[in-house]
Amino acid sequence: VPIGARVKETPSGQHFLVDDEGKEASLRIMHPTSVEGVDDMIKLGDMTEAGLLRNLLLRHKQGLIYTYTGSVLVAVNPYKDYPIYSNDQVRLYQGRKLGELPPHIFAIAESCYFNMTRHLRNQCCIISGESGAGKTESTKLILQYLAAVSGELSEQQIEKQILESNPILEAFGNAKTIRNDNSSRFGKYLEIFFNKDGVIEGARVEQYLLEKSRVCHQALEERNYHIFYCMLAGITAEEKKNLSLGNAKEYKFLTKGDCILCEGRDDAKDYDRIHSALKILTFSEKQHQKILKLLAAILHLGNVSFEATTENNLETSDVSTSKHFSVAASLLEVPKSSLATSLTHRSFMTNKERVTKPLSSEQASDCRDALVKAIYNKLFIWIATKINSVIYKKLTNNPKKSYLSIGLLDIFGFENFEINSFEQLCINFANEKLQQFFVSHIFKLEQEEYLKEDIVWNNIKFSDNQSILDLLAGKPCNLLALIDEESHFPKGSDSTLLQKVNVQHKGSKVYIPSKSEHDTDFGICHFAGAVHYNSNGFLEKNRDAVSYDIIKMVDISTNELLHQIFENELSNNGPKMAEKRKQVPTLSGQFRQSLDSLMKALSACQPFFIRCFKPNNDKQSELFDRELCMRQLRYSGMMDTVRIRKLGYPVQHTFKDFLNRYRVLLNTTICNPKTVKSTLTLKIVALIQSSYRVTFYSTSDINSVFTVKKMSGQEEETSFDPSELQEAIPRAWATPSPSLDEDEDEDENEFDDENDEFSFYKFSILHFQDADHKHITQRLKKSLLTHDDEADELPDNLTEDEDIMIGEGPTLYRQLSQLEKLHIIVGYAMSRPGIRDEIYCQICKQLVNNHNRRSRRLGWTLLSVCLGIFPPTNLFLKCLENFISKGLRDYKEYCSNRLYRVIANGERKELPCWVELQAAKSKAPIDASVTLMDGRSVDLPLESASTSAEVCQAVADQLGLKDTYGFSLYISLYEKVSMWSLNSCEKHVLDAVSQCEQEMRRQNKEEKDAPWRLSIRKEMFAPWHDCSLDPVSTDLIYRQVIKGIKNGEYMTDKVRYILASHEDNNGEESNFCILILQGPYARETQGRERVKGQLVEMARQKWTLDFSRFFEVTMMSGPPLPKSRFVVAVNWTGILFMERRDKRLPFLLYFLKYFSLCFYKHLKSKTQMFMMCPVRTMSAPNDPMFLVCKRGDLLLVDKDESSHDRDWIRARNERTGDSGAVYKRMIEYLPTLTKPTDAMLVDFPLPFILIFLYFHQMIRYISRCKSTAVVLNAAKTKKISGKQDYFSECRPCHRSAGKDAGRPKGTGKEKLWASSREPLKQPLLKSLVRKSDLNHMACSYMGDYPIKQMRSPMELTDLIFGPATQHKELQDEIYCQIMKQMTSNNNRLSMERGWQLLWMCTGLFPPSDNLMGHAQRFVESRRRDLLAAGCLQRLKEPRKLPPHLAEVEAIQQNVMNIFHKVHFPNEKSDIFEVASTITIKDLCYSITSNLKLSSAEGYGLYLKTPTKVGSDYVPENRYFFDCLRQITSVPKKGKKVKEGNASCLYLKFSCRKLWFNVSPGKDIIADLTFHFPQEVPKYLHGFHNCTKENMITLGGLLFRAQVDSDRSQFVMIPRMLKGLVPADQLKIMVPEEWKKHIISSYNKQSGMTVQEAKITFLRTVSSWPAFGCDFYEVKQTCERSYPNPLWIGINKQGVSLIDPTSKELLVMHQFNRIIEYYSKGNSFTMTIGTLVRGNSFVCETSQADQMEDLIRSYVSMYERQIQDFRPRNAVNQLLFI
Helix, strand or coil: CCCECCCEEECEEEEEEEEEECCEEEECCCCCCHHHCCCCCHHHHCHHHHHHHHHHHHHCCCCCEEECCCEEEECCCCCCCCCCCCCHHHHCCCCCCCCCCCCCCHHHHHHHHHHHHHHHEEEEEEEECCCCCCCHHHHHHHHHHHHHHCCCCCCCCHHHHHHHHHHHHHHHHHHHHHCCCEEEEEEEEEEECCCCCEEEEEEEEEEEEEHHHHHHHCCCCCCHHHHHHHHHHHCCCHHHHHHCCCCCCCCCHHCCCCCCCCCCHHHHHHHHHHHHHHHCCCCCCCHHHHHHHHHHHHHHHHHCCCCEEEEECCEEEEECCCCCHHHHHHCCCCCCHHHHHHHHHHEEEECCCCEEEEECCHHHHHHHHHHHHHHHHHHHHHHHHHHHHHHCCCCCCCHHHHHEEEEEECCCCCCCCCEEEEHHHHHHHHHHHHHHHHHHHHHHHHHHHHHHCCCCCCCCCCCHHHHHHHHHHHCCCCHHHHHHHHCCCCCCHHHHHHHHHHHHHCCCCCEEEECCCCCCCCEEEECEEEEECCCCCCHHHCCCCHHHHHHHHHHHHCHHHHHHHHHHCCCCCCCCHHHCCCCCCCHHHHHHHHHHHHHHHHHHCCCEEEEECCCCCCCCCCCCCCHHHHHHHHHHHHHHHHHHHHHCEEEEHHHHHHHHHHHHHHCCCCCCCHHHHHCHHHHHHHCCCCCCEEECCCCCCCCCCCEEECCCCCCCCCCCCHHHHHHHHHHHHHHCCCCCCCCCCCCCCHCCCCCCCCCCHHHHHHCCCCCCCCCCCCCCCCEEEECHHHHCCCCCCCCCCCCCCCCCCCCCCCCCCHHHHHHHHHHHHHHHHHHHHHHHHHHHHHHHCCCCCCHHHHHHHHHHHHHHHCCCCCCHHHHHHHHHHCCCCHHHHHHHHHHHHEEEEECCCCCCCHHHHHHHHHCCCCCEEEECCCCCEEEECCCCCCHHHHHHHHHHHCCCCCCCCCEEEEEEECCCCCCEEEECCCHHHHHHHHHHHHHHHHHCCCCHHCCEEEEEEEEECCCCCCCCCCCHHHHHHHHHHHHHCCCCCCCCCCCCCEEEEEEECCCCEEEEEECCCHHHCCCCCCCHHHHHHHHHHHHHHHCCCCCEEEEEEEEEEECCCCCEEEEEEEEEEEEEEECCCCCCECCCCCCCCCCCCCCCHHHHHHHCEEEEECCCEECCCCCCEECCECCCCHHHHHHHHHHHCCEEEEEEEECCCEEEEEEEEEEEEECCCCCCCCHHHHHCCCCCCCCCCCCHHHHHHHHCCCCCEEEEECCCCCCCHHHHHHCEEEEECCCCCCCHHHHCCCCCCCCCCCCCCCCCCEEEEEEEEHCCCCCHHHHHHCCCCCCCCCCHHHHHHHHHHHHHEEEEEEHHHHHHHHHHHHHCCHHHHHHHHHHHHHHHHHCCCCCHHHHHHHHHHHHHCCCHHHHHHHHHHHCCCCCCCCCCCCHHHHHHHHCCCCCEEECCCCEEEEEEEECCCHHHHHHHHHHHHHCCCCCCCCEEEEEEECCCCCCCCCCCCHHHHHHHHCCHHHHCCCCCCCCCHHHCEEEEEEEEECCCCCCCCCCCCHHHHHHHHHHHHHHHCCCCCHHHHHHHHHHHHHHHHHHHHCHHHHHHHHHHHHCCCCCHHHHHHCCCHHHHHHHHHHHHHCCCCCHHHHHHHHHHHCCCCCCCCEEEEECCCCCCCCCCCCEEEEECCCCEEECCCCCCCEEECEEEHHHEEEEECCCEEEEECCCCCCEEEECCCCCCCHHHHHHHHHHHHHHHHHHHHHHHCCCCCCCCC
């Protein structure tokens, strides 16, 4: 009833209410955080029930269903679909920390996954809530997220199987209730196991306490389990007939709740999905039918009734006559009499015998229900076990500790109904255990937070629920123990149980005893409130025993599945053992055991909690029931979080918030957040410490917090109003703006000059899409410029929620710093050159007519920074120069100079650094100091384009350094950290500085604090180095050597040094070195400069490795090495290969003993002649001016000749003395200072030539990439020492008792490594002794042992290599057998075949790591053989199939180059070389390169066979010959295949596969070779929906493309119509009318060439939506609104469904909406939607596999682009302005 009240105020300013009855109620001002709401309720100032409830209410109204409470996620069921579970959302939250993005269930899943992979600790997620709160959906979402993240790394289908277990368990364990349409009626703990790489390896499901009673009884408006309704709606008519089933309304077990249909569920579709899931989880069709039989039997048993009778004055019953009873007995496969007896009689044991007692009709009904419940419960357990056997199969043989896991607990929430029984007691007991686990975890987190911040606090005791747990299961004589005890007493009853419980626990504070002796209720004060339980039925439910009569009936049944599900009861002669059993495990005992096991597992994991709330009981999306939600807040334990927080420090601010809130208390306006901690913060604390206890968190992290707690004895309200502080903060926090008093002489009108050819205005008219050139404040909807590469375009449907923003709108989630914004913009420009003009245009646009002076200045700063990093393209260059010339006066010259410099020195490779951003703001150079080895420093100005060569030259100019060769610029980050060389080349200095700053960022430090330092050092010597020529150079090197000796950098055994102090004329001390060398130098008196020179010369000679330039390289081909990655050291003596910078490779040590390498440009200054060597003999051409020479001749060339640009050069042959011209391509320059010897010239042109690279070429090339491929060919290798090394892993040698019996003594053991003419009796390797599948097939092919029947080489290679390609353990055995037969083998033919086998073997699979070194040395020792070098280069990734016929035939002729013909869509073909190890992708790249196409992306290879209609795409990652082998059959025995027959079995077509970035006219060769001939057949087939006018125009173009300008062909048009007009449109006009229109169109195109006609055709078709589609005609029956058959078109837009009759687009599914797709046989399935709800589309076509492959290719292409540019996702975010 409403009542009046008055507001009163106390003298102290407090307010309170006094109602008309005189009752008082206090008033409190709402905290600011409660006004608008927060996403993390830990941030709430009002940590009360009301504060939490209001926050949830506010977010519910805003459609925000997720809220954090610390690390706990609160999920409110929205009762409607939200588009927040897409694959894009998965990618958004992947790799992000908790709290970085708005609350989401994916954030919890990502935290679990990240913590597991990062910390290698098991995780668990506990999901709780009332029925209908969304627990099941939340569990599925987490599971689907984990499967999506793991699936990116996985190559198996375990994720699919785990996901598909959900619909099965839901069908059998979920049902519609009043509160929830998909309520889980069992508890579930799903444990997902991952390997160390984060890939799902398996899972296991534990189920708890299925609600068995639902099978027989349902409350009003509730349903039985889903599976029954799905079965009746989904099975076929024939299956219904076999099971004698009808409609759901006919069965009592399905109608007791008076609810058959469930709104929003399609039972028929659900059955199809269940059926599909059963197949995926390897349930056979036979098992599926057996499950249906048991379910049908349950339904028929429910319709069985009993008639009451009387016999011997006892109530008895009989089964009523009914077809349902007969059908049930038939389905259970038991005699009807046995079934009737088991239902109407009960037997029990006396002391001597078993007595049978008849049952009344009511008791018989209960017995029937018990049978039904037992069958369904056992069936559910069997299904869960079967699922585990599939998804846990891989882990059964491996220890569990070798895997990591994430557990998902979806368990029933706290229950309190009007009538609560034994099930509710067990459920609430489980919730009490989980609540204790939750509270202790939250308290532990709070403690850790305080300890982390060094807060001193006392141990706080908080009230937990231990007393309740003691009552239920803790102390002796607890409640569950009493229930178990009473269940084992034969005369135990519910009433005797209740009496014992009341007596035992009536004194407990948490127990509520019965009110009277006749009362059957008792109560327990749970953590969520008091619950009263009705004890009736407790003991019967707890016993949970299957009666002897039921077990006996099952035992005589012939139903196989019925026997399996009762396997435990039937074990050991079933019924007989049932008589002997005295005690069986009770339900509470089993549940307690399972719960203890669960809690033990949870305790070993790092937990996360999700509390699911339902806003109302009516399933309404807009309704928020405050009372219901408050009750759930208490049940969920959220208030315990509040209670624990209040016991500690309830008010917690981040450092920034604390400073903003309280800084007005300071008497100063200077308040730098980064320095305030040590000074001003203490003042703030002191000012408020009189009324509050303040704890200042000491960490410097931005997330550190202040905690404030009210001191005891103080008033609860503060003495100041928070709103007043908030109003005062902006005034006190204001920071001075930069000075803007200088003249701004930028004339806005100058940018609008229409007469200026290069004005920005004119450029915008010519090139902008739909925008002008002036400043805007809104976000652009698309890019300003048109981009050929569609990846550079902005999406058209850009919304406010997208993370790509343009203009001056707010940033997402947090404010970015200026440097971060620069990195986003510049980083994207560096990765995609095509977007650079777009960035410059957007900057210029934001500067034109921008009246915000600060924004304009920042814009010019951004422009100047970009100009120092990357140049515009030629398209925008002139316009940009013009724009800069009209800009701000003080920026004109500055920006122009930066543009000139970046064009001259090239673009940068790294992001801009902090120092150049500051320099750009001040328009001043960067002051840098370069340190010399003598301690001096040289001050130099740097700017963005400065290179290391420029810095070195500037230093040399200041020092007077003449011999600059070998001096390099070095940079170091810390004093004691190693320096790295920038050389003296085109490397940008600030790129190295940027890397230093990025390293600081990785260490969570400020970029501006990066302690980088530049220095000059001697890096390498020249061969002609002379210390006497440049004293400055010698002194610098001397100082470097002395310093290096002191620091231990240079070491040698022949040098000892004495450091002496010497005072010069200036009084300064310097150090010099007196060398004591072996020999006469030790006794001579040395001059100071001479000593320096000798020391430098000694360093040059002795420490060549220390004065080298190092490169990390990857070896792609050459001599076999154990390692492919190593270090190359280049110095004046040659090239040295190192394992590390300090460790040489013992097996690869090449010194260039023939030539001293040096820079080509330095050789010009050292000699007048260049020496060259012809690479092959050159005969005299017709022109007598050309020189005749042989390989190995020495040619001398005047250095002036090299300056000419012609392709020939004039030289003199030293051997003949003749002079003449030679082609440059025929000679090799010899970089040497001295004339080479004759021996050198003889060796030089041998087949194994070391290709010498000039230093500057090598350095320039290597500097552009992190890892470089070096190709080396060794002239000689060391022979192996012992053949026994190959077979250290071989089995012991055994002699046979047969042929070896007569061998004379002393002949020695059998040599396993040597060839033998005897067949192998067993494998060579120990690991394969029991797997002798190969026998003697290897040596049979080599001709060493005769075989009984003639077999072709192809058959033999299949027998040898076939098993090895499928079983990896056989591969080493093959290698060992081949090498064995090639060792000590004098048979030339046998050796030839052995090399052929080895050549094929190396192209199929490599040996293992253990055998690799032996195999390589084996081949190296036999380099003279023709195939040896080829074998070494063929070791690649393993193939899948044996050699192809073409490979076998080629190698039999010792031919290693195999060529295949490839056809093109324009009916042309070409021959291409294909190696055994070439992939389809490599072949496509080779084809596109040969055709000189502009891009190699998007092309594929098709294989067409005579037996199959159409052609098949070949996956790009497969090997070419594997693909050919798959579609060709092995020749029959003894039948020789003629040459070329294999190629006739298939045709290879190269076609455009992915129609991406196809712009007709852009690549003429691609248009004529691929695009036109591929699009014309689609057009003529009639796939496109075009008008009559279009067909006439295109008909004229196609006619011109066929006849060119031959008008005499007009008469042939009627006969050519099939090649000019779509097939389905031919009849809309008569042929003569078509002819007239086509001729008219042809005449309008007069003067057009054939090529132009084809390009025009493509341009017309490219504007149609179906351009580039691959079309498929399919049959479908899954969607009634779609026609059958149906066309499916797949192109870059997505998958389109098209009506074949009208050619109208029915629907187009974008690839990001397709969450799953796969083919199986002729069936293709595609699921569209989100992770939560998806609709499946199923169709049939013979090209199903091609559809799957094409969609996968498009999806992979888009994913690669997203992955490449994800870090740069805010491309056009010009918020910097």
